[in-house]
Amino acid sequence: MLSRNLFLVVSLGVVSIHATAEEVTQSSRTSVARNIAYRGDSDDPLVNQLCRLDLFYPTSINGDGNADYPTIVWLHGGGLTGGERSIPRGFVQNKIAIATADYRLSPKVRSEVCIDDAAAAVAWVLDHIQDYGGSKDRVFLSGHSAGGYLTSMVGLNAKYLAAHKRKPSDLAGLIPLSGHAITHFNVRKERGIDGRQPVVDQMAPLYHVLSKPLPPILLITGDREKEMLGRYEENAYFARMLKVAGHSEVELRELKGFDHSGMVAPASSMVLNFVQRVDSKNQTPAETSKQTN
Template sequence: MATRIGLTLAAAAFALACLAACSPLTALNALSPANGVHASTGLAFGANPRLKLDIYRPATVTAASPVVVFFYGGNWTSGQRESYAFVGRALAARGFVVVIPDYRLYPEVSYPDFLDDAAQAVAWTAKHIAGYGGDPNQLFVMGHSAGAYNAAMIALDGRWLAKQGMTPAALRGWIGMAGPYDFLPVENPTARPVFHFPDTPAESQPVNHLDGPRVPALLIAASSDRLVNPARNTGGLAKRLRARGVSVEEIYYDGVNHATLVASLATPLRKLAPTLDAVDKFVRKHTTLIQVQAM
């Protein structure tokens, strides 16, 4: 047991050293095994050159798999799908088909244009994912930070999917990690122009969209998150959703912060928090997935 713990600590120390030496996301991708996972990259889902997505799927499946569309964070001003290959690989290794789309960023666009992009990616997935081994009837949206906001708005505010001929009722569930769901007035100086501060519309807030279909939610946050207040955002939204009869699972982890919460999905940092297990359990709970061996 002591040897096993020592190896775990050594692996974590090595991973953290790599994170410090180069781009953190690049390091996580380099240290995340791709064996057993097939990737299809650079698939266009819209006319804009940025609207492309990557798909990660298990190398072998015996039935159509649940599908998770993952939106990355970056304050709606930065980010690219290739940087989150570790997320796609982690979830695909658990038997899911994972879609990671890009979306337009500020200053090219501002609220609410990126939500149209997110809805377009979900609609493309629903239409085409069967060709990649996914079950469009077992569809989830997921995101971290700004991406969790995107996922929340897709699941809670029916306007965006309605433009694509869909409804949030088509979702089996949604997963938010360290998401900003209630942030008026906008305090983050980077996010202010994205949301037209000081004229940010109240309708931009996920907490103000609670009357739609009751889509089950898994809300995960870092207890010590200093960028997005977990009590106000994760806790506040969870409380309001439950009051409306929505099934909500609410988890807080002590061993991570705002950034390392999503990093804990990667192979070398999973000892920081059981985030991947929580996502895996939630998806399986809300699907008819044939059980596969966890990796």
């Protein structure tokens, strides 16, 4: 039986270390809803093909059918140009429920469309997770590399969720893994800007540090000497400026000895620990008692 303290993970595409759907469904009391159109029906064939997710969720917890569990929305990496549905293996090992999704990719669409698709998938979870036994008030957003960038952009630039009648404060927490804090390199490529040229504009999470209110934030990167160019330093400055802007619940973690791809596995437990800690802090005594009984 799955434990009562269970997490739902929405994974938008590929991650560095992933498991098969069969491995996920080996968990007891797990159901699957496949190929959900999170943008609904569309006349755009690319939307109909890629704006879909598979949802792995607990049928019930302790047999009561009312799990009310927290959710992690997981966004994949791939430079905004690649990725496919897959599941982080670290979450499977922790007996979590999972959803995987695709989204449109550059160069078929501009990078801003990738962000909007991510926001649409997040909004779908916020709007529908209660239908599967989860809590709309306990949704966390996370992702790796380009997914970390998408996490920060959806979580800090309110216009993306506003387009789907949601707002960043609807989220319980943000957990970008090795994500850009400056303008993403694919955005710069679309503009003909050298990838070594730093840019901070409205397509940079750093640009939006004054946004309020924001949920708690955990930033995780690999070793600064092994990461992609400047990725740790970007996040260190991002964390500092968020705090300067008045966001007190911001943490930064550097995983020594791990490179950009290799940091996903050790970061998985840190993501889950952060979710557990923040979620427990936000629960009322009655809710905490309900989870442990």
